[in-house]
Amino acid sequence: xxxxxxxxxxxxxxxxxxxxxxxxxxxxxxxxxxxxxxxxxxxxxxxxxxxxxxxxxxxxxxxxxxxxxxxxxxxxxxxxxxxxxxxxxxxxxxxxxxxxxxxxxxxxxxxxxxxxxxxxxxxxxxxxxxxxxxxxxxxxxxxxxxxxxxx
Numbered sequence: 231x232x233x234x235x236x237x238x239x240x241x242x243x244x245x246x247x248x249x250x251x252x253x254x255x256x257x258x259x260x261x262x263x264x265x266x267x268x269x270x271x272x273x274x275x276x277x278x279x280x281x282x283x284x285x286x287x288x289x290x291x292x293x294x295x296x297x298x299x300x301x302x303x304x305x306x307x308x309x310x311x312x313x314x315x316x317x318x319x320x321x322x323x324x325x326x327x328x329x330x331x332x333x334x335x336x337x338x339x340x341x342x343x344x345x346x347x348x349x350x351x352x353x354x355x356x357x358x359x360x361x362x363x364x365x366x367x368x369x370x371x372x373x374x375x376x377x378x379x380x381x
Contacts, residue, residue, distance in 0.1 A: 236280030
């Protein structure tokens, strides 16, 4: 699977570790930065291009990573067509896919141990969206609001 990944300075070292993990598991990974440590960098500069790439390629998924994952998720969700979910447990990783067809996972690199984050991401990627009518209906309402501003 094609995976897009972006972070900020807080997620930089961990992002590089995740890229290695993903590539070793057969994924095609595009790194949207940052590429070097800068304590004053801004997560939107990396997370928005990551999300834009996912929006352009619906067969791909994205990962946004920062200290908490909150700002990164918010930035990604500003991109039309993105459904970024802040994930903190195996169950939230599954539900983000099963109920919301999330296409971007946001994780706080400072919130969890590396092994758990890898499990969260692997679970997210592996979980299919079953397409239940109630979930499709809700996702379509969100998408419609995104375009028209009407519920």
